């Protein structure tokens with residue numbers, strides 16, 4: 630498996646450097662052998678080059694596992710089934726082989742170009758300062774999030790909102806109502 634450094638797309642919006650700490654337990658992440666995930670949601674403005682990072686965080690595997698257990702089993706299985714049914718094996722294999730940056734250029738499910746997504750989320754599985762390419766980074770468009778949302782139970786949506794409210798205060802400059810955020814733990 631090729632070794633890849635973490636693309637800058639996954640750097641912390643706040644510091645513009647790699648995430649160093651788990652948002653939940655503050656564990657240091659950049660030692661080799663420490664596995665964690667990074668998730669980031671971004672808004673594009675049509676016709677403008679400006680982008681807004683809606684949220685971004687790094688979560689160590691222990692905390693991610695704990696969150697997964699809080700998400701209802703049905704919701705978790707529905708999300709997994711959605712991704713299985715809507716992505717093909719070739720795409721998944723290709724995503725492991727090509728440069729990670731390539732995976733971020735279009736939606737893994739809908740193939741929409743990143744510039745045409747009003748909103749999108751990117752996800753990476755990391756090990757220290759490298760990517761874990763067994764689970765290659767990907768991007769999903771807002772359209773996919775809209776399709777995932779109805780598959781989740783109310784309890785799961787509450788859990789995800791609870792996580793968001795705990796760590797992120799709503800941005801007062803975003804006047805539109807904030808739709809529930811989907812965690813891809």
Ligand SMILES: [Zn+2]
Nearest residue numbers: 651654689692
């Ligand atoms: Zn943690």
